[in-house]
Structures are given as C-alpha cells and as structure tokens.
Amino acid sequence: MAKAELMDFDKAIEKFEVVIGLEVHVELNTKTKMFCGCANVFGNEPNTNVCPVCLGLPGALPVVNGKAVESSIAIGLALNCSIAKDGRFARKNYFYPDLSKNFQTSQYDEPIAYEGELDVPVASGKVFTVGIERAHMEEDAGKLTHVGGAGRIQGAEYSLVDFNRAGVPLVEIVTKPIFGAEAEAPELASAYVRQIREIVRAMDVSDARMERGNVRCDANVSLRPRGQEKLGTRTETKNVNSLRSVENAVRYEIQRQAAILESGGTITQETRHWHEDKKYTSAGRPKSDADDYRYFPEPDLVPVQPTDDEIEKIRALLPENPASRRARLQSDWGMSDNEFRDIVNSDLLDEVDATVSLGASPQASKKWWTGEIARIANVEGKEFTELAVTPSDVAELEKMIESGKLNDRLAREALAGVIAGEGSVSEVMNSRGLEVVSDDGALTAAVDKALAEQPDVLEKIKAGKEQAAGAIIGAVMKEMRGQADAARVRELILERAKA
C-alpha cells in the first residue's frame, strides 16, 4: 500500500486541534502466568510453557496470580490512581485462534486502578498532566505465525500458534483524551510512554523492553477543526514498538487525517498498523463502537479485594517517582538542563546514578556513559544494556584515574577490555599491563634520554620557554608506551632541565 497524501505538519496543527489517547500494555515480569503456574519467560521453544489452564482445555479453571495483582496495584499507585476495593474480572468474548478459550479474561467495568494522573515534561520544558482513565489486569494471547501469504492471516497457507505467551499477565493503562498538546502531541505521546516504561522498570514489575513487546502502545489520534466542540473520528494505531515509532506514528496520523479532512473527506474509524521501515500507517480492521465483546463478570474467579493494609504496604514500597527523582538528581549533581537531558535522553539515568552512588563524580560518570560507552554501543550496534559493563566497573575506572593509576587513554583501553569480557577493571589492567608508570626512576631515565637526544629543546627550556617541554613529553610518553602520568613527566622535565 502506498503512502497516503500528507499535509505539512505545521499547517495541520494550524488548521486542526489534535486530540490523542494512549493505551499502553505492560507485560508483568512475574515468575508465573496470570492464571496458572506456567513459567512466564520469553523465547522458549513454542508450546513448552503450557498447561490445561492456559491451553483452555475442557474443565480447566483459572486462579489469580497474587503477585500480578500486587504489581498492578503498584502501577496504579505510581500513576496516582484510586485502587478498587472490590474488583471483578470479566470475560471479553471473541473467537480468534490465538485465544485459547475464545474469551480473554480481563477487567471491564471494575478495573483494579482508576482515575489517576501523570505529569509528563517535554523538551520545551512544558509539563503536561495526562489524565489516567484506568489501569486494568488482563491476560495476553498466544502468538500466531502465518506461513505463506506474506505473513498475514489473509492468504496464509497455514498458521502456527505458540501458547507460551497465552496467559502472561498484562496491565493495560488507558489515558483520558489528551487535549492541548498542539505541535507537541507526537513528542508528548512518546514522552508519556517513556515515562510509563521508566516507572515500571524502576518498580521492577516489568522488564519493560519495547523490542520484546514488554511495553506496547496503541495510539489514538483524532483531529477537529479549530472551534468545533465535537470530537473528530479517531484511528487507533496498534502495537507501535519503539518510542521513536510512537512519535512518528502520531505525527503521521495527524498529517494523514489533516489531508483527508482538508480535501473534504471523512476519517474511517479503524485500527491502523505502523510500518517503521517505511514510516507510514496502513488500514487494519474497521473498529466501530458497536464491537460487541459480550463482556460479563468472570464466574470462575472471585473478586479481587485488596485491604487498605495491603494497599498501604505496596505504597510504602514504591520507589521514588521518576520525575521527582530526576529533579532531585539534577540538583544534587549540579548539572545544567542540557547536560542532564543528555543523560535522560540516552536512557542512562539509572547507570549514571548507580555509578555516582559508588563514589564517582557526576561529571565523570556522565562522561563515561554518554561518551565512550555509548560510542562503543553505537559502533557495535547494541543497546548499552547488552554491553558487559556495569556501574561498578565505571566507578572502579574512575577510582583508578583519580589515584593516578590510569590516565585517560589507558582507561579507555581498560574499558574496552571489560566490555570484551576480560574481567574487572583491575583484572584487565593486570592482564594487559595497563598501569601508569609512577616509578620516578624509570621516568627520570626516560626524561634524561629524551633531553639528551634533543639538546636544542633543552636549551629552549633552560632559556625559560617552558612550553617547549611538550616535545619532550611526547618523546617520553612514546618511550613509556603511554603508561606515564603526563603531568608528572612535565614536572620531571622542568626539574632536570633546571638542574
């Protein structure tokens, strides 16, 4: 399908008011599934983590995973929601081959958490308060692989179902309609998802890896002509699987819908699919408000009834809200907005924070993570989380530099060794012989040798031109294979020249 006609973004914003709504699915990282004892793990052989319950065999019954309920409550509390004291599950009925029972056990009119809000800052410094409609618990479906027919269900020769994912606990977080973001709507959408991801990762209730589908976003977009009260027809772009895609998809939908409305057309209410490679959305299935899932209370489960005590216990264990944590850290570290945003935008806040608490200076920690480590990750085409380097490695590296055992060049080499899996910083220093030579005897000998080889330079120094020492430092460093403290070498040169 070809790209649709698009209106220039700025022009679209000028003509129309943008309303967005976001549905984020968070896969919980509980040990077992939502309603059975099967392992909740990613990447195993198909259909190995299955049992009568998640396969929907005749007679099997669900039992709620208490840990998943706690995690859901924690998410609700982190989003400043009220927690339901008596919440029932509901069945959402529809036939689909990845849905073993042909109904999804979910929550309908009694979500575990409701009526919350989240402050989301964007680059301009503006902070949007996003209203949270609800956060509810549900189970994931299995995974279909369509063989033949370009991998789509239509036209496929046959399809394979993997039920390992069937019954994995999910929390679906639904915002209220977000008005007034204007040109910042695409950025706000991705900043919101980023913040949800940060929150669930900080609480360790989800692995929160978007590339694995741990966090998935459906983005609703509608436009209305300025001054019109009635909301426009919305589209729902499904499963946008990276922060960049969220921003791009929302931007694209704004431009696409604007072009249609401008030419007098109407928007079809439908789901759309985002194609990150070619940067466009294509039509999915029509979605009308009359979609009838025949929800009714799940009779096989008893209501979830958390007590005030239990809720308060969970609240007490909540980690600091990421936004206030950011404010605190920036001020503690004395960084400018730009410096701090560098860290946040590179997703390195946790790493830098951990490095600082292990004793390294904030500036040095920032420098290593956003500099050399990010560079290596980029070169190797990996996420920094995939590199074998930890905050304690970086803190050790800094300690070595401060005590003069490593200089900047040697430290880079030691880091490369750590990332190559050669062990800790000190182990790499030992095996690669990387320590700065601090033995004045050896350095003095090297200095004397260099001075003897360049008598003209020696004369200049004697004549008071101290900057000429640079040439000698170079020769000494070369002689010492870089493993010398340049400042000490300079001191020694001046000392010997004047002797």
Add this chain to the structure above:
Amino acid sequence: MNELYRKPASELAQMLRNGEVSSVELTKLFLDRSEKLNPLTNSYLVINRESALEQAANADQMIAAGNTPSALTGVPIAVKDNLTTTDAITTAGSKILENYLPQYDSTVVSKLRAAGMPILGKTNLDEFAMGSSTEFSAFGPSKNPWDLERIPGGSGGGSSSAVSGFLAPIAVGSDTGGSIRFPAAVTGSVGAKPTYGAVSRYGLIALASSLDQVGPVTNDVNDAALLQDIIAGHDPMDSTSLPESLGQMAEFAKNNDVKGLRVGVIKQLASDGFHPGVKARFDESIQLLTDAGAQIVEVDCPSFEYAVSAYYLILPAEASSNLARFDSVRFGKRVLPEGNPTIERVMAATREAGFGPEVKRRIILGTYALSSGYYDAYYGSAQKVRTLIQQDFEKAFAAADVLISPTAPTTAFKFGEKLDDPLAMYLNDIATIPANLAGIPGISVPNGLAENDLPSGLQILAPAMKDGLMYSAAAGIEKLHTDKWGKRMIDFAPELGVN
C-alpha cells in the same frame, strides 16, 4: 437376603474390610452386570474394565495392608462423563468431544482414585449437561430401570440409571439446575447437590460456572454423605472452592431425629403444577414429619416465580462463553468445510457438526442475552432475580431449619413426550433451580411411588454451608419412610434383564 449388587456402598465397604469379598470380585461383578445390562439402559458411554480392575487390585492391597484411605475403599463407582479422566475418553455427551482423551484427571476423579474407589466407567448425560432426560445426549438416551420406555431424568440420567439398575453401587453426578436431584427423584435414588464450592469443579467440563456443582448419586442418604466426605474439600485449582471444611457429612447423617426440627414448606412449590400423586406423597410425608415431632411452617418465596426465567438467561449466557473453546484448534473434532478452509469457516463447520440442537439453542440464547443493548434487560435483570431469590431463602431460613418440596412436578415421563416443547422440559426443574441460583445445598430422597407406580422425590434444602443439617434431615425422613415401607425405596426397584 439381598443380592450383593443391591447392597448400599457402606455395607459393601464393611464387607471389603471384613475380607468377605475383594474389590476385584466386587468390581468384576459390577463390570459383568454393566456389560450385560448396558445395552438395555445405555447408562454408560464407556465401561473401563481393564483400568477398573487394576484400581480394584490396588484397593485390595490397601485393604490387606490395613490401610484404607476412605470409608468406601474398594467400592467401585461410576462417573458422569463430564468429569475428565486420563484413562477414559471424556465426551460430555457431545459429538464435538467424540474420542477426546483428557490430559489430566479432574480433582474429583483424583480424590476417588486416592480413596481407592475403582472407576467402572463414564455415564451418559444430555450433551454438556443441557437437558432433563438424556434425550439430548449425542449417543442416545439412557433408560429408566423402573420402566425402560421412560426417561431416567437428566442431565445425569446415566448415573441415576446405573445406580437404580445396580450397574454401579454408587455414582458421581453434576447439578447445574437439578441434574443430580431430578434423575434421583425419578429413579428412586438419592442425589445431593452440595453447597456451591464444597466440591472442586476443576476438571468438570463447565456448563454454567456459577451454578455447577458435583455431588453424589446413591442408594441411600448415608452413602451420599460418605461420598461427599470423599470428594469435598478446598482445591487450590478452583478459585470458587470453599476454603473451609463443612465437617463430616457421615457424622451428621447419623443424627436422624427430626423431633423439634423446623421444616419449612415453600408455598410456591406446594400447589399448582404438581401431579396429584406426587402432591399426595408429599402431603403424606409432611404428616409423617408432623407425627415424628417436626414443626411444619409455611414459608413464602415470592421471587421463585421468576427463577426458571432467570436461570434460562444466566445459564445460556455462561454456557455460550464456556463452550466457545470447542473450536477444533487445540483438541476435539475438526470438520473441514467445502471450499476455502479459513479458520472462521473451520470453526463454524466444526461447531455446526459437533453441537446438537439443544446446545445450539442455548448458545444462541446466551449470546443474545449478553449482547450490548440487551445485557441489562436480560443478563442484568436475571442477576437481580438471583439476588431476590437469595433474599427469599434468607427470610425462609430465619423461620425454618430446612425447607422441603417435591423434587419435581412429575414422575418419569416417556421418551419424546417433551422433546419438542423446550418450555415444558425446562419446567421440570422448577423446584430444583432456586438452590443453584442461591448456591445452597439440596438433596432429593425417595418419596414413595406416585403416577404410573413410579418413584417420586422429596427435596430438602438447607442454608449455604449447612450441608450437615441437610444430611441429618434427609436421614431423618429416610428413616421415617423406611420404617413405614419396611424397606428402602431402592429395594422396590425391578430386577433388570429378567424377562
């Protein structure tokens, strides 16, 4: 003296412990009778000779070692074919599960195995337990041993005809609106539906999750109490199973003095619609109770008028969802339609061919009742009626310890008599349905011969969790009857296969 096969299970268990008979001998006796007589009664869908004899040999070893894990160790039992068994195909009376061998034992079956009770076979039922006569079984109806041209009740007609025809000394059934009690009433047996949640539903192929309950089908009240003690108890696999024990039913059944017992007669279930013979036997029992010192009070349950209507909305609604999993994807029958076999068309063709007319009728009814726009009017209103019925019971139990009524309006009717009139068929359950809607325990005990010299039943209802009180009252009434008749009702049952 009675033939061995006509003895109550409790007596057989005593003989086993005394070494007068072995479990293998007893099991062979019932297997031989079953293989010979099943062509007459069609009580069993599967007779499991090999496996039953193996289990009997195990039971004999337990008994020989003086280690009898239950009061009925060594006594063979018949199991309704909607309880999963790993050693016998489990069809729920449906073509869609023809030849389906489950991968796990239902909790009830596991408990029977642990109790050392050999499983003779799987008994017939209306398809997915939807019916009152077994005429909706995909594998032909079972026959009433009292008159082979008449229905044995339903849905558990296989178990009732097996017990009353002495093809099994004792059996397990399931009761959603009377499927244990009605068959017991029309075959002169005892059938009990415990309090909802007293017995695990794990592995019971669900009809209506909020109504289903497994219970005993036996020749006397003591046997029913003994069997409930074996199959009851909390099951971590069933969220709706009661956490607490309701006590030893067999102990309650020993307390059979009705003196001072406040017995409530439900006004709405003692007047219109009951056949004269059934009504006459009921009035005689009231007199017997009065003579024995019980205190008879009339109680008013005005909402019972709506019970059948509410039941036939709640049941189909839940069933339509519970039966969605029969889609040919993971197990069971698969029918390929002519032309392009898309998943929707395969599911539709399988369900079209696999389900019988009553199942389709109820799926359509339930789907409709849950549809948006109709939910409040149908499912919602039905749930309100359910609450009103619970309130009626609460008031009634303030005035009376137990409540009684005829179990059903008629004695056994002839095959085909009500087949074309679903409403007439549904009204059979008018007296039994309220207990399921309220989750309270109910039992049917024989109440003498009525129309056509066929058995009628007396139903005793007790408050939720007071199953013990129900067994005491049932044992009391049974004793009054046995004293009056000189023997148990079941002893009047004809000898099968004589002519």
